Amino acid sequence: MRNAFLSALREAGLAVITVADVDRLGASDADQLAWAAEQGRVLYTFNVKDFSLLHTQWLTQGKSQAGIVVVPRQHYSIGEQVRGLLNFANCCSAEDIGNQRVYLSNHLKWLAIRVSWSRAATSS
Numbered sequence: 001m002r003n004a005f006l007s008a009l010r011e012a013g014l015a016v017i018t019v020a021d022v023d024r025l026g027a028s029d030a031d032q033l034a035w036a037a038e039q040g041r042v043l044y045t046f047n048v049k050d051f052s053l054l055h056t057q058w059l060t061q062g063k064s065q066a067g068i069v070v071v072p073r074q075h076y077s078i079g080e081q082v083r084g085l086l087n088f089a090n091c092c093s094a095e096d097i098g099n100q101r102v103y104l105s106n107h108l109k110w111l112a113i114r115v116s117w118s119r120a121a122t123s124s
Helices: 002-012 029-039 048-061 078-091 104-123
Strands: 043-045 069-070 101-103
Touching: 002 078, 029 043, 029 048, 043 048, 048 069, 048 104, 078 104, 101 104
Parallel strands: 043 069, 069 101
Antiparallel strands: none
16 A cells, blocks of 8 residues: 555554564455454555455354445545545444445445535535
8 A cells, every 4th residue: 555545544543453463464355354353453555346246245154343345446536545544434434334345436426425514514
């Protein structure tokens, strides 16, 4: 992950770690999810296909995890990702995200609606 992205999230108060921070580069997707679940951490990934499949498998097997946020890398800038994640962090509790697969795009749409509404309210 890019340093600007991580720095922005950390400066906003999110306790972000990367697989590199904890020497987990090269671990399988299943192992990454298992580790995140053990640590109680929400997993953020650009690998929509594989983690969506893992999410479904975990639900079927009755396993619990802290949540998965998925985003296609090519669709959003670093700034959009930061805004979406901060919006997500501000509106969702740990209980809300547990065992859920969340698409970052949902939080970007909500943010756009909120900004549009705020502008309309202040211009009246």
